[in-house]
Amino acid sequence: MIIRRETAADVEAIAAVTEAAFAERPGGEVWLVGALREDEGRLPALSLVAEVDGEVVGHVVCTRGRVDTTPALGLGPLSVRPDFQRRGVGKALMHTVLGAADALDEPLVALLGDPAYYSRFGFRPADELGVVPPDPEWAQYFQVRALHAYRPEVRGPFHYAEPFNRL
Numbered sequence: 001m002i003i004r005r006e007t008a009a010d011v012e013a014i015a016a017v018t019e020a021a022f023a024e025r026p027g028g029e030v031w032l033v034g035a036l037r038e039d040e041g042r043l044p045a046l047s048l049v050a051e052v053d054g055e056v057v058g059h060v061v062c063t064r065g066r067v068d069t070t071p072a073l074g075l076g077p078l079s080v081r082p083d084f085q086r087r088g089v090g091k092a093l094m095h096t097v098l099g100a101a102d103a104l105d106e107p108l109v110a111l112l113g114d115p116a117y118y119s120r121f122g123f124r125p126a127d128e129l130g131v132v133p134p135d136p137e138w139a140q141y142f143q144v145r146a147l148h149a150y151r152p153e154v155r156g157p158f159h160y161a162e163p164f165n166r167l
Contacts, residue, residue, distance in 0.1 A: 001089065003096040006047040006059070011037070013056035014049065014079075021079035029077045032163055036063050041161030045104065046073070048097055050080070050089045057084040060093040062101060065110060067131055068156030073101055074164065075111040094121050098145065105149040110158050112141050121145065130155030134164070 006014065015030050022029040036042060041064035050058035058080040065074035075097065080089045098121060101109055110126060111118060112133075123143035126133060129150075133142035134157070142158075 001057075001092060002051045003048055003092055004051065005045065006049050006061075010049055010056055010059075014059045017056055017059055017081045018077060018079040020081050021085075022077070023082075028167060029079065032167065033059070033061060033077060033079075035163035035166070036061055036161060039063065039161050039163050041065070041074075043073075046097055046100055048093060048100075050084075050093055052084065052089075057081045058089040058093050060097045062097055062109060063161035065158060065160045067108065067110075067154050067158050070107065070154045070156075072154070072158070073106050073109045074158075074160040075109050076113070078113075098122075098147070102147040102149075106147055107150040107154050108147055109145045110160075111143055112138055113143065115141065115143060118143055126158065132157040134158060134160060 014033060018030045018033050043062060043064060046062035048060050049056045060078045062073040062075045065072050078090060123145045126142045126144045129144050131144050133139055
C-alpha cells in the first residue's frame with residue numbers, strides 16, 4: 001500500500017471510493033469531497049489517497065478550519081472502499097495525514113466521528129480542550145487531536161471550511 005497526495009487523475013476514483021464507503025448516506029460525502037476540493041480552505045498537501053496495486057482504495061482530506069480565530073484543521077471525510085476496510089487502510093491514512101499536519105505546524109485537528117474508533121489516534125472529546133462544536137448536538141461525537149504546535153489558549157468555537165455549512 002502506498003499513501004500519497006491526491007492528483008487530478010484520482011478525482012473519479014476518490015468519488016467512487018467515497019460513494020461506496022458511505023453507501024448508507026448517498027451523495028452527501030461525495031458532494032462534500034468535491035466541494036472541499038474547490039474551496040479556498042483546500043490544502044492539497046492534506047488530501048491523500050491509499051493506493052494498492054495501482055488502484056485507489058482510500059482517501060482522507062483535511063481542510064482549513066479555525067478555533068475562534070486560530071487556524072486549525074477539519075478532518076473528513078475519511079473513506080475506505082468496503083472490500084479494503086478492516087485491513088489497515090484507514091489506519092495508514094490517519095497516521096499519514098496526522099503526521100503531515102504535525103509537520104506543517106498545525107495546532108490541532110477536529111473531526112466528527114465515532115469516539116471508539118478515533119480515540120486510538122489520540123482524538124479526545126473537544127470540550128476537554130475547550131473547543132466547541134459548530135452544532136451543540138454534535139458534542140458527543142466532536143473530537144480534537146492536539147498536535148505539537150498546540151497551545152492551551154487555543155479555545156473557542158470550531159469553524160469548518162465553508163462547504164461543511166451546506167450539508
